[in-house]
Structure formats: C-alpha cells, structure tokens
Amino acid sequence: MDVEAGEDFGPWLARQLKLAGMTQTELANKIEVTRAAVSAWITGRATPRVETIGRIAIALGTDTVTVHTRTTDTQSGLPVTWYHRPQHEDAGRELGNAAAFAFDPDVEVLARETCQNSLDERLSASERPVRVRYTLHELTGEHMHRFLDAMHWDKLLPHYEAVADQAQKVGRVVAAGLRDMRERQRLVLLRVDDYNAAGLTGDDYADGRFAAVVRRQLDSHKQAGAGLGGSYGLGKATIWGTSRLGLVLINSTLSEPHEGRTDNRVVGRLDLPWRQVGDQVLAGPAWFGRPDPASPRGEVTRSWWAEADEIERLHLARDSDEPGTSFLIVGAYDMASFDKRTSDEVSDEDEGASVLAMRDRLLKALGRNFWAAMTGGGGLAPMLRASVRVLRDGTEIAPEEQVDPEREQPSRTRAVRAFLDGTTVDRRTHADDVAMKLVTMNVPLEGGAKGGVPHDAVLLVTRADDDDDRHNCLVAMRGNRMVVRDRRVPALPGNVRPFQAVLLLGLAAGPDARGAEAAEHFLRAAEPPEHNKWRQTEELAARYSYSAHRRISTLVRDANAAVKDLVVVPRAERPAGGERLKKAMVRRAKPPARSQSRRGAPTAPILDTVEAKPIDSGAWEVYGEIKPGSVPEAVFAAPTARFAVRSGSAPVVSWQSVEAIEGCTWSDDDRSLTFEPGARRATFRAVTDPTTHPVRASSSGLVVELRTGEKEQH
Amino acid sequence: MARVIRPYPTLKGTVALRVQAASVKGPDGDWEHLDVAASADRTTALGSADTLGWTTARLRVSVTVPAKATAAGEPWSDVNVLAILTEGATNLRATVLLRPTDDGTEWIGDLDVLRADVFHRANLTVQMVGTVGGVPGRVLAEPTEDWVIDVRAARPEHGQTFTVRETAFSRSSLWLRNMPDLPWSINAAGSRPEVRLNTDMERLTELLDAQGDGPAGIVGSLLLAQLGEAMWTATFHAALGDLESDEEDGSPLFPADWRGEALRDMLRTVLPDLTPGEALREVHRRRTGDHGWGELQSRIQAAAQERAGLAKAVREAVRALEKLEREESE
DSSP, X not given: OOTTOSSOHHHHHHHHHHHHTOOHHHHHHHHTOOHHHHHHHHHTSOOOOHHHHHHHHHHHTSOHHHHHHOSSOOTTSOOOEEEEEEOOTTOOOOOSOTTTTSSOOOHHHHHHHHHHHHHHTBOTTSOSOEEEEEEEEEEEHHHHHHHHHHTTHHHHHHHHHHHHTSOSHHHHHHHHHHHHHHHHOEEEEEEEEEXXXXXXXXXXXXXXXXXXXXXXSSOOOOOSSSSOOOTTSGGGHHHHHTEEEEEEEEEEEOSSOBTTBOSOEEEEEEOOOOEEETTEEEEEEEEEEEEOTTSGGGTOEEOEEOOHHHHHHTTOOOSSSSSEEEEEEEEEOOGGGGTTOOTTTOOHHHHHTHHHHHHHHHHHHHHXXXXXXXXXXXXXXXXXXXXXXXXXXXXXXXXXXXXXXXXXXXXXXHHHHHHHHTOOBSSOOBTTOEEEEEEEXXXXXXXXXXXXXXXXXXXXXXEOOTTOSSOSEEEEEOTTOOOOEXXXXXXXXXXXXXXXXXXXXGGGGOTTSTTHHHHHHHHHHTOOTTOSOOOOOHHHHHHSOTTTTHHHHHHHHHHHHHHHHHHSOOOSSSOTTOHHHHHHHTOOOOSSOOGGGGGTOOOOOEEEEEEEEEOTTSOEEEEEEEEOOSOGGGEEXXXXXXXXXXXXXXXXXXXXXXXXXXXXXXXXXXXXXXXOTTOSOEEEEEEEOGGGOSSOGGGSOEEEEEEEEEXXXX | OOOEEOSSOOOOSOOEEEEEEEEEEOTTSOEEEOOGGGEETTEXXXXXXSOTTOOEEEEEEEEEOOXXXXXXXXXXXXXXXXXXXXXXXXXXXXXXXXXXXXXSSEEEEEEEEEGGGOSSEEEEEEEEEEEETTEEEEEEEOOSSOEEEESSOSSOOTTOOOEEEEEOGGGSOHHHHTOTTXXXXXXXXXXXXXXXXXXXXXXXXXXXXXXSSSHHHHHHHHHHHHHHHHHHHHHHHHHHHTOEEOTTTOOEEOOSSHHHHHHHHHHHHHSTTSOHHXXXXXXXXXXXXXXXXXXXXXXXXXXXXXXXXXXXXXXXXXXXXXXXXXXXXX
C-alpha cells in the first residue's frame, strides 16, 4: 500500500461506496472477492493487494491513482446540488429565521461578530495573530452570471420568487435583492476570511464547529477553555442577515483532519422562510452540497471536498493552506450605510456607492472595536490583524487596507501597549505617560455560594489624543480584547484634562492576574449575544445567582472612582464661595453683541474679510468686505488702520484714499462709509498714507478695524 | 486683538500649544515631577507642587504645526519655533528655542522659569519664525490660544480672576469689624483681587451655591447676580484707575491680565461705537478730565449688569416665583 496516502483506506472506501450507492456485496461481486474481504478492508483489518486496487478503481469508475492517494473522493457520487428542508410534520410555518431577520443588517455588527468568532477560534498554540480579511466584491454582467451558474442559481430562483411574493419583511428584502440583480445586473459579495484559526472541524451533523455553524441556528459551540466569547453563537445569524438573499457559501481549511482531509471543505446554506414551490412545501433552510446517501431518501446534502476549479468558480479560493474559514455572503448589503432609513426606503442610486461606503464603515468598526486585540507589546504579537479590500469584477478598486490601531485609537492603543510592555507608571508626570491602577472585583462563586474570588482588574489612564472621537471614556474588555463597554466617566469636574481610560478584565488583565479565570467566566456569562455590555443574563442567574450582576455595577463604580483619582487634582473641599460663584467669576466675554437686534436697534456692521499688501509706493493697500447688519442705512462705518506692536498702543496711520466698490459710498467729509439701503455686503479699497507710517510698510504688521455707529436721526 | 496682516506670506493652519510635563526644583536641588493633572484647561498650576520654596520650574512645551511649516517649496526658510513666557506685572520675557521631531510637525523643548521672575500668572505662547523674502526672524504663525503658567494656584484654572475667601467679618480686620453686617466685601485693586464672603451672615454661602428653582435657588441666583454686578463694577473702576500708558504717546493701555479682558468686554457696552482702543482713551479722558465721567456711570452699571447676567437672573427668579405661587394655590 502507498504510505503517502491521505485518508485511511477503510473509511475512504466506505464513503465511496456510500457516494456511489453501492453495497459491500455489490463491490465484492464486481471485483471478485468475498464480502468478508471488503468488510475487512473497511474495518481496517486488512488492505487490498496492488492488483485488486486496479479492479476497485474500475468498479468505482475512477483511476488507480485516486484510490492510492485518497486525497479526493471519486467522482462517482451524485453531483453537488441544493437540498431544501421539507416542511415540518405538523405543517408549522416559520416565516424567516428569527435571529437573522430581527434587525437591519449593519456591517459594524457583522465586524464585531466575525472578528470575535475568529479571535475565539484562533489557534491558541501559535503566537501569531489570527488574520481576518474582508473582501467586498461587486460582480456585474457576465461575471455575475458565471458565479450564479456555479451555484446553480436556476434551481434557487423559483424559491426566491416564491418568497418575494410574500408580504413579510423577508419577502421585501429578497424582492429588492432580485430587482437589483435583474435591473442593474449587479451582485455584491462580501467575503470574510480568517487564517490561523481552527476552521470548521467536526462531523457534518454531530456536535462540532461545523454543525454549529451550518446545521444549527442557535447553537453556541464552545471550545473547552476560558476566554471565549461563545464563537458561532446566536450572533452568527448576522452573517446570514447581511445577505439580502439569506445565502452564505463557506469554504474551510481545517486545523484537524476530518475524514482524513483538511483542505477546501465547502458547503452553502440558505436561510429562507416557509414557502411553496410547485407541489413542494418547504420549511425554510436549504443546503448546497453533495447528496448524502446515508441520509433519509439520500437527499440531504452535506459538505464536500471541492476541487480547485470548483472553488474558483464559487469565489471561494483561499490564499494559503493555513487553517481557517471563508464565509461568502451573497448579496451583501448594509442598511446602516444609509443613515436611519429602513430597507424599504433605500433607492437604487444609494446603492451605487454602497460598496465603498461599506468598506469605510467596516474599517471604522474594526478600529473602534478591535484596536486592543490588534495591539501587541512585551514581545507578543497582536492577537488579531484585520484588513478590507474592494474588488469589481475581479479587479481591485480599493487596495487592501490593514486596520492600524495606532491611527484609529492612538491614546488607548498607547495605554494597552504600555501595559503589555510593562512601562506603565503609578502617577503620570509626562503627558504621554500611562498610569496603571488595580481595581479589585469580587467575583461571585458559581451556584450562588456565599463569598467570592477576588480579581485584580487593570485600569489604565492616559491623555486623550486630539484625534480621538470621544474623550473621558472608560472602555472595558475581557480576554479577547474586544471592546464590550464604552461609556463616559460620569460627574467629572470641568477642568479635567481630556483622557482615555481602559479597564482590562479577566484574562485581559494577564493570565497571572489574581482571579483572572474566574472573572473571565463570570463576565462571559454576563454578556448578551451582542457582546456589547455586561448585565443580568439567564446564564448568569442560572450559574451564579439572581443578584450576581450587582457585582458588575460595583466594579464599574469602583473603576470610575479610580479613574477620577488618577485624573482629578485632589482638593480639600468645595471652593470658597461655592462652584456657582467660581463659574460666575470666570465668565468669558461674549462675541460682539449682535443680539441687540431684539430691541429693534440696528446691529453693527462687521468687518468680514480683510486683505492687505504693501505696494510700491511704500503704502499698504487694503481690501475689505463688510456685512452692513440689519438696517444698513441707519449705521455708518469707518475703517481704521494701525501698525501692530507687541506692547503699548498701536500707532494709527491715515488713509491716503478710500474707494467704495460695492454696496456703499465713501464720504471724505465724515471719513466714513454709508451703506446702500438693503445692502447685504459692502466692499471697499483703501490705501494708507506712507508719510504717516512710523516704519516702512514692509517692516510691520497691519491691523484693520471698523469704527461703527448709528447715524443721527434728523 | 484683531488679526494682524503681515507684509509677507504667512503659514495658514492651526498651531497648537501644550505643556506636556512640569517639574520644580526645590532648595535642596531635587526635582519634583508634577502630576499631569497640574496641567489642564490651558493652564499649569505650579502651586500644586509639594516642594515648598521651589526655585526653578521646568516646562516641557510641545507645539504642533501644520506640515507645510517645513515642507519644501514654501516661501519661507530657516524655520524655528520658540516658546515665549511673558508676564505683564514683571515685564518678564523668557524664550527658548524648540527642536523639531522627525517629521517637523511637532516641536518640543524645555523652558526653565525662575520662581523669582514670576509674580503670579505668566502667559506662555509660541512663535514660528523664519526667513521670508530675505528678511530673517519674521513671524510665520502663532497659536490661537495661549497657555497660563500659574506659580501660585494649586488647581489649573484658565480664567482665574478673584480669590474668594470666607471669613467672619466680626473677627476680621479692623475696618471689616466695624461693618459686621456686610454680606461681602470686594477688593478689585492691586495684585490680589479678592472677594470676601461674610460667614457671620447666616446661610449666605449656602444660598450662593444653591441649585434648582426652589426658594433657596431663587434667592441664590439673585444674590449671585448682584455680587457679580458689584464685582464687575469694581473691576472696571479698579482697572481704569491703574492704567499704564504708552511710553511714547502717553495713551492708556489695556491691562495685560484678566482685567484687561473684562474691561474690553464691558467697553463694548459702555461705548459701542468705538474701537476698543478708542473707547479706552475716551473713558480715560472722561475719568481724568473735567466732565463726562458722571454721565458714563449708568453705562458702566449696565455693562456690569450684563456681564453678571442680572437680567436673566431676575427673569428666572420671577418665573420660578410664579411657579411656586401656582403650586401653593393648587
């Protein structure tokens, strides 16, 4: 036997027989051996001789090399196709996957969900980051049709048309998707790849990552170990929800072989509501794969090990043989790119720009939620790297851009890096310093037992960068370093220098932090499926106690107090005279009063724009634009020019000439401008008298102001 | 101050200035690094130092300038950025050249200040200078906002004005002992402008800090506005009585500190038709001259009322009172 072979002979042969719909006896008869011999091969008690292998190959309709290497299935099996789940026995109707259609699709939610899954599925033995790449691919015309053919669109279309006729929300979304494809010959694919992750391992039906993602709706498959966000939990519905066709194709490279193989495990899953197509009544989901002869009536399709040309046609080819999974979201869209409108209000024109808008929102969302996971330090690589690129018909229209945490969140990234590098300080004396303080949390015991496990959470505070979008916030995270909580620190005094604070909890505080594991488990249980806060959850109440969530409020309160300790200058008590008096005393000057118009009096003219330059005669030539105010004819304005000085009073220089250009007239007698009634804008040009200059024009700055007043009433 | 137009091209864009770190050297020669919280609100409060009798302070000044500052092909060359510390009261002017970081958009340097050189609050600003049209040392850019170095305050407060003290007038200086019923006393002149609140006056400080539209809040707001009016009137008069004048033409100059700002602001109400400089000359002329001063008094009062927000306080008090009365009758 060939020792280079991929899969063990026994299981491989058993599957080929299944695929071919052949029994052990039938094979035995064809190749003229006993049934017992075939049985012995399949159970691994014996292996066929070389000349027998040739006969087996002929019987299976393949070549000897395939039988020798066993890295692919024979092609004798049934062709790849769609299997739609028939309606339930009780004829109950499900009008959509509740989880998938409960919200408008939002790439920020998608980014959080997918990156979190990838972080949880990172091959933890490796010190390398998990790489996540988002590819937005817009297909048009011929390119679109080639892709549709590859996934047997003709077989799906009747189902979509049946659903589009339904009045439910799903129907409207699907109808809009079909219209887009038909009228604009355009389809958007959003591919989410991860590398250096576990991949969809495990059996097609039994417990495991594969079944958790592909077969079940609400299953949260969890790897045994702390620090997980519950990968592929409820949130995976967002992947399907981002497809307006409810359609996602998957290609996974496995970290542990299944059926002796790892590369290109492909399957597709469609999430549609109950529908009737022809005389078939269907429950909802459908799977794209190879019919499984072992299933009832041999109709159910399961994942198959795809050939290179197949995955190319299906846009599922992966960059390398590193383990991980690619999700291809077919007909991707993002309502949040269109402000607050609902899916019915978005017009086709809006969607023209949607691919680039989605890219921008993806980049932003990745930066906002995963900057900490993308930060390395202390000799450790970051946990995550993420990038986004955009293609149109196979050509790159926005090059791959890697999310740079330093650019997205400069100050917070500085804080986490300082923690990882061990360069934090107790008390900040330099603006770029990162202060660290431990905040102790009392983690409850499971089963509602009294007492608790103390956990030392790490609080980091550093100055806010000017580029940060929000200041004075406390963000909190646990082991996967995804931002879970982001709130302003309440009740700060007014003169606090802008800062950012980060609270590292559970395993994020470091594996050696006191109580890290216990806190990690506790917080995990307190996270709702959206992973965007910690609060009372059913799991929390069941595993701990009904009051366990109060420990979180206590922690937040203690953390906020600790932040204040680090950022507020301590002071004895309230200022003498109280805060109100303090405020009243520092009252700042209001801008020049325009508010006087409420008394019906004309508002003063304002010098809006001034330009000036020295000219050859040694004088300054000044051009000015005035806004004459509410009642132009009732006011006057006289431009004045002074030479700028550092201290002392600025010397006034005289005008040699003033010329009204627009909206006003100049009077040499009053030496002021009179405005035309109703003028909205008045402009003038003036030249200074060089003989009144204290120094040469080229040696001093000039200040031009406007003297204004109300005209006397006669 | 209105924008100064220069007779040569200047750098457009924002120049931002901040103090990144501050330390003080004690009499024994040890440096104490102040907490970064000592610098906030565009102010560094050196009074927060634990070292008593410190002699020198060192300020790490950081300035961000637009990238064009050192880009090729601009009309300027030999660009330098310097930090300048000035104080009107002492005529202090200390400068230090900053050095550029790698890309030339951030400039950093240490400015040393002798405690003995600063009376109270010095202004820190920066200038970017360069050679333009063959003339060296021309100002190319200045920050829109400066920074205050306060050698006394323990808390950084940019708009610091009066010091507030709560004292029992009955046990105070001789003059105040004779007026034990005054709610407050204001001294706006001299180097230590001060508001003293009489703690003998029951509930006074509590009322001044009362919130809400209950009776205490109504009374408090009115008291506060009244105190404000008195404070700004006193400020106006004190500042006007202590004007420095230009050495050459003898014309009066605005005070360099917060009193100058208050004066400028109030003069807009007092003499709205004039530019600030002219208005200052005019009020100075009337105050020192033979006539016209009395006529200005009602205007000064109006300006103080406006700055103190008296009209708003009265309006709100009336509204709150009506609400109270309604509630009572229900």
